[in-house]
Amino acid sequence: MDVGHLPTYDPRSDAAKKEALDASRANLAHTLVHLNPVVVLLCGRRLWSFSNAAVPGKASSYHSVC
Numbered sequence: 001m002d003v004g005h006l007p008t009y010d011p012r013s014d015a016a017k018k019e020a021l022d023a024s025r026a027n028l029a030h031t032l033v034h035l036n037p038v039v040v041l042l043c044g045r046r047l048w049s050f051s052n053a054a055v056p057g058k059a060s061s062y063h064s065v066c
Contacts, residue, residue, distance in 0.1 A: 010016065
């Protein structure tokens with residue numbers, strides 16, 4: 001077996017650049033997956049806080065009708 005015919009790794013090759021890009025996308029995806037529950041909880045808390053807001057003037061008219 002001739003050593004001169006063995007493949008070498010070139011970090012400037014297109015395959016190496018694609019591999020590095022795939023690795024960075026995987027890291028980003030991993031980070032965003034763990035960020036989803038935080039976003040869902042913040043949105044839920046915001047919706048809950050707005051739904052419990054008392055509207056002035058509406059409470060008195062509601063009680064006078066009943």
